[in-house]
């Protein structure tokens with residue numbers, strides 16, 4: 001029994017001495033080391049003399065802090081003797097795995113290299129009060145700690161400075177949250193693997209190349225949430241997944257993602273003022289870049305330029321301006337859905353050799369043309385609203401389906417041929433004027449249907465009570481279809497003369513007692529409702545004196561016309577109005593539908 005125990009101890013000593021070289025280098029073990037766990041109590045005895053001496057000159061951390069089991073709790077409010085500086089004057093007992101530092105208002109905490117000495121601390125947390133407190137962690141602060149994959153947390157502190165080479169070595173988990181000002185210096189993060197979360201940082205200052213492990217490996221995952229970033233220009237290396245969630249970013253600078261591979265870049269729910277030229281360039285290689293539910297001010301020209309992005313996603317963003325040549329990508333799947341964009345300059349997007357492109361459910365205010373000459377089987381441009389499309393903006397081979405434009409439907413389709421050379425009549429929806437809405441029971445309809453229904457046989461038709469009516473139809477209905485225009489005119493003149501004569505005679509016979517209109521009452525008389533008459537008069541008087549429309553209307557409302565004459569005159573006015581006035585048109589059509597409908601059902 002005894003001899004076996006002695007033998008084991010001897011073997012242990014031999015093993016530890018032969019492992020001496022390895023111990024002097026920062027070597028990390030698993031979170032719960034199997035043999036390290038047994039040796040920790042007597043660990044001090046196993047160290048080489050230099051280390052032991054070094055340790056002996058130090059003051060045990062537990063003399064100042066509250067230590068229990070594997071934990072040390074250092075509270076500046078309660079432990080008044082504790083120095084603000086964690087350095088080689090303090091000794092962290094080898095059994096301690098967990099250190100929590102609690103700051104008090106005004107604490108300026110600094111941590112230096114050599115605070116740790118062959119420790120295996122898995123958790124190091126600094127919790128502040130957010131009032132005049134500060135944390136600074138300097139170069140190699142953790143390099144003599146060998147706890148596997150240590151967890152470093154800094155919370156609720158006013159200012160935090162993470163100096164150059166703050167993290168070196170292998171694997172870490174870092175969380176900084178609820179901090180007013182966080183500065184991460186250039187080359188601060190030089191470890192191989194890092195899982196980094198930065199949350200609720202009011203002013204986050206990530207200096208250029210803050211992440212710089214110097215190895216081409218997707219070992220760094222970065223997640224920034226609910227923070228304000230002035231300039232994002234940090235990524236000189238390869239990263240794993242980078243997520244920016246609900247952040248406000250003033251500027252994503254030129255070359256922010258240069259010389260970089262990022263496995264996945266997600267920007268979600270953010271507000272970005274400017275994405276500068278060359279922000280994401282051809283040096284960026286990424287499996288997936290997604291910009292989602294983000295408000296963006298301007299995307300500058302060449303912001304996303306020839307990037308090696310496999311899948312690019314833009315969903316639900318609100319973008320004020322996209323400049324010419326802003327997005328130029330090769331060989332990708334590109335999905336642009338549910339975005340709202342105000343000003344999209346010509347050639348804002350250019351995609352070549354894409355496997356799949358889908359641009360759907362977007363709303364564009366001013367839409368500039370772009371190159372989308374991808375085979376129609378791999379490219380779809382559908383359900384988009386282009387309020388004000390520039391000419392030529394649908395002139396591409398990409399398949400177009402159900403695209404709404406702000407142009408008002410009319411029988412003159414010349415605007416459509418300006419948009420595209422392709423036959424898209426049945427895919428492009430124009431905006432129905434209010435007066436035509438009833439006949440379609442919609443606010444939009446495709447150009448082909450409109451032309452078929454509203455512009456049949458080259459005659460403009462009018463929508464009344466949900467039905468289309470034309471002058472030609474009314475002519476036919478009243479059996480005058482065969483008459484020439486000359487004959488109609490002649491008939492009108494004769495009829496008018498006759499009527500005038502009769503009216504005058506009647507008026508004379510009945511005298512003034514029976515009122516003005518009383519004698520003219522007849523089934524064949526044109527009766528214009530008082531309200532329509534007044535409004536028409538008012539509208540006519542707004543027109544210029546010499547205008548034919550004005551004269552026509554005044555004649556119509558002042559003359560005593562037969563139903564037929566009245567009907568013809570109305571359509572004459574409608575067809576010859578030089579600039580269509582919706583108000584006049586609808587008044588005239590209201591009159592027609594009230595008084596003339598039975599004569600001209602189509």
Ligand SMILES: *[C@@H]1O[C@H](CO)[C@@H](O)[C@H](O)[C@H]1NC(C)=O
Nearest residue numbers: 063064065066075078079080
């Ligand atoms: C440190 O603070 C703890 C309370 O967290 C207290 O129990 C302990 O006695 C203090 N130690 C010293 C040395 O002040």
Ligand SMILES: *[C@@H]1O[C@H](CO)[C@@H](O)[C@H](O)[C@H]1NC(C)=O
Nearest residue numbers: 314315316336337338339361
């Ligand atoms: C687009 O927006 C609609 C409603 O606003 C929503 O139902 C749909 O899921 C969104 N689609 C995507 C891809 O975000």
Ligand SMILES: *[C@@H]1O[C@H](CO)[C@@H](O)[C@H](O)[C@H]1NC(C)=O
Nearest residue numbers: 353354355356374375377378
């Ligand atoms: C269309 O996509 C398929 C696979 O998705 C791909 O094989 C083909 O090359 C693409 N066509 C073009 C013209 O890019």
Ligand SMILES: *[C@@H]1O[C@H](CO)[C@@H](O)[C@H](O)[C@H]1NC(C)=O
Nearest residue numbers: 391392395417418419420421
């Ligand atoms: C459409 O594109 C073709 C070839 O690129 C060009 O010749 C034509 O003028 C364009 N038409 C319009 C309406 O932009």
Ligand SMILES: *[C@@H]1O[C@H](CO)[C@@H](O)[C@H](O)[C@H]1NC(C)=O
Nearest residue numbers: 410411412413414415416418
């Ligand atoms: C159609 O509209 C265009 C401009 O919008 C105009 O130049 C052209 O003369 C119109 N054509 C007809 C037949 O009215």
Ligand SMILES: *[C@@H]1O[C@H](CO)[C@@H](O)[C@H](O)[C@H]1NC(C)=O
Nearest residue numbers: 437438439440441442443466
């Ligand atoms: C008009 O459309 C609505 C819904 O789209 C429908 O409920 C209504 O019945 C339609 N009216 C007519 C007259 O077709």
Ligand SMILES: *[C@@H]1O[C@H](CO)[C@@H](O)[C@H](O)[C@H]1NC(C)=O
Nearest residue numbers: 411412455456457458459460
């Ligand atoms: C419509 O007018 C065009 C010229 O303006 C003419 O070529 C065409 O034949 C007309 N169509 C019908 C149905 O009258």
